[in-house]
Amino acid sequence: MSQAILQMTFPENAPVPLxxxxxxxxxxxDEIMEVVERVFSKQGFILGEEVAGxxxxxxxxxxxxxxxxxxxxxxxxxxxxxxLDIGPGDEVITTPFTFFAxxxxxxxxxxxxxxxxxxxxxxxxDPAAVAAAVTSRTKAIMPVHLYGQCADMQPIWRxxxxxxxxxxxxxxxxxxxxxDNRSAGVLGTIACFSFFPTKNLGGAGDGGxxxxxxxxxxxxxxxxxxxxxxxxxxxxxxGLNSRLDALQAAVLRVKLRKLAEWxxxxxxxxxxxxxxxxSMGLQGEITTPxxxxxxxxxxxxxxxxxxxxxxxxxxxQLKTSQIGHAVYYPAPLHLQTxxxxxxxxxxxxxxxxxxxxxxxxxxxxxxxxxxRQQRVIRAVGKAFGAETGRSTIPLRRAA
Ligand SMILES: *Cc1c(COP(=O)(O)O)cnc(C)c1O
Numbered sequence: 001m002s003q004a005i006l007q008m009t010f011p012e013n014a015p016v017p018l019x020x021x022x023x024x025x026x027x028x029x030d031e032i033m034e035v036v037e038r039v040f041s042k043q044g045f046i047l048g049e050e051v052a053g054x055x056x057x058x059x060x061x062x063x064x065x066x067x068x069x070x071x072x073x074x075x076x077x078x079x080x081x082x083x084l085d086i087g088p089g090d091e092v093i094t095t096p097f098t099f100f101a102x103x104x105x106x107x108x109x110x111x112x113x114x115x116x117x118x119x120x121x122x123x124x125x126d127p128a129a130v131a132a133a134v135t136s137r138t139k140a141i142m143p144v145h146l147y148g149q150c151a152d153m154q155p156i157w158r159x160x161x162x163x164x165x166x167x168x169x170x171x172x173x174x175x176x177x178x179x180d181n182r183s184a185g186v187l188g189t190i191a192c193f194s195f196f197p198t199k200n201l202g203g204a205g206d207g208g209x210x211x212x213x214x215x216x217x218x219x220x221x222x223x224x225x226x227x228x229x230x231x232x233x234x235x236x237x238x239g240l241n242s243r244l245d246a247l248q249a250a251v252l253r254v255k256l257r258k259l260a261e262w263x264x265x266x267x268x269x270x271x272x273x274x275x276x277x278x279s280m281g282l283q284g285e286i287t288t289p290x291x292x293x294x295x296x297x298x299x300x301x302x303x304x305x306x307x308x309x310x311x312x313x314x315x316x317q318l319k320t321s322q323i324g325h326a327v328y329y330p331a332p333l334h335l336q337t338x339x340x341x342x343x344x345x346x347x348x349x350x351x352x353x354x355x356x357x358x359x360x361x362x363x364x365x366x367x368x369x370x371x372r373q374q375r376v377i378r379a380v381g382k383a384f385g386a387e388t389g390r391s392t393i394p395l396r397r398a399a
Pocket of ligand 1: 021072073074075099101102144170172173194195196200205207208
């Protein structure tokens with residue numbers, strides 16, 4: 001029997017992907033193809049009405065005064081740094097436990113990333129470590145709202161205010177997340193979003209957005225994304241070519257209408273995992289995500305932590321059971337080859353390093369559904385012997 005027929009006959013044995021964008025697209029195919037046609041009919045592909053429309057909608061989604069579309073989340077970070085005049089000689093404090101672009105954007109503008117360790121429960125910047133890292137050269141703090149949970153902003157703001165620093169939110173994974181009932185996007189001087197396809201609001205390619213309440217920064221970001229041009233080929237400074245495509249904006253506007261619903265589905269999946277792992281008695285083996293009480297977590301990733309040394313066996317079991325999984329992130333940034341000259345050592349940020357050895361992401365996408373989620377839960381349970389009593393992983397508790 002072919003693989004395809006097997007899957008039809010025994011859908012309970014079908015692989016469960018980490019994310020399934022095809023399934024999501026099918027729920028909106030007609031609406032999306034209609035706006036794609038609309039853009040093609042007009043042949044206006046750069047900025048324009050669609051981008052302005054999305055900018056307004058994103059601004060109102062996160063309660064920010066202004067939103068500025070650009071070509072990617074990475075470019076959003078670079079543009080934010082440029083708009084704040086951060087460059088050579090300046091330091092920006094950030095986390096080593098994040099996607100590469102957080103720190104590479106700082107290096108790109110000629111400034112120096114200053115890494116500090118993370119909080120072991122939230123995996124976000126440790127505010128006390130941020131306070132301790134401020135020097136006379138510090139210009140900004142760049143917290144990342146990792147996996148969709150906002151960094152602990154209150155103590156970060158206190159450090160920023162005390163030293164006159166800007167705060168650049170890397171909100172690439174956190175559109176719709178809230179901290180103390182304020183949205184990611186209005187928790188700093190400038191916020192940066194990404195529409196990379198696997199983000200909670202993903203486009204049909206690369207795209208990004210900045211958000212700010214400051215009219216001067218808004219104006220500067222708008223010119224920086226078009227070569228520093230203020231109109232009629234009058235270039236007042238050297239910017240980037242980093243515009244959001246009309247096609248991307250049109251598709252994203254359709255998808256934005258569903259974002260709140262998708263986020264709630266992700267949160268429901270997270271609650272189901274939490275409950276299932278607890279009822280299987282796996283609390284000693286798996287640490288589920290911790291959400292700070294003031295946070296509304298949007299779960300761009302659902303990452304659990306297992307004891308050091310048990311992850312590869314869990315991954316083997318997930319592979320055998322055909323369950324999609326991934327490690328975000330296996331190598332902390334302070335140990336990356338390209339940042340060697342910054343002079344960091346192994347062992348310098350023990351929490352970030354430990355998280356990179358222990359973390360693993362399970363499927364959390366909105367369309368997952370209970371049946372497929374049960375397969376994930378069973379596979380994890382099997383790895384730890386929760387059902388059969390025979391673990392594929394040497395249990396620490398038993399030792
Ligand atoms: C995705 C991501 C980025 C970069 O966004 P792109 O749109 O892929 O350039 C930056 N920071 C974090 C934390 C991300 O997850």
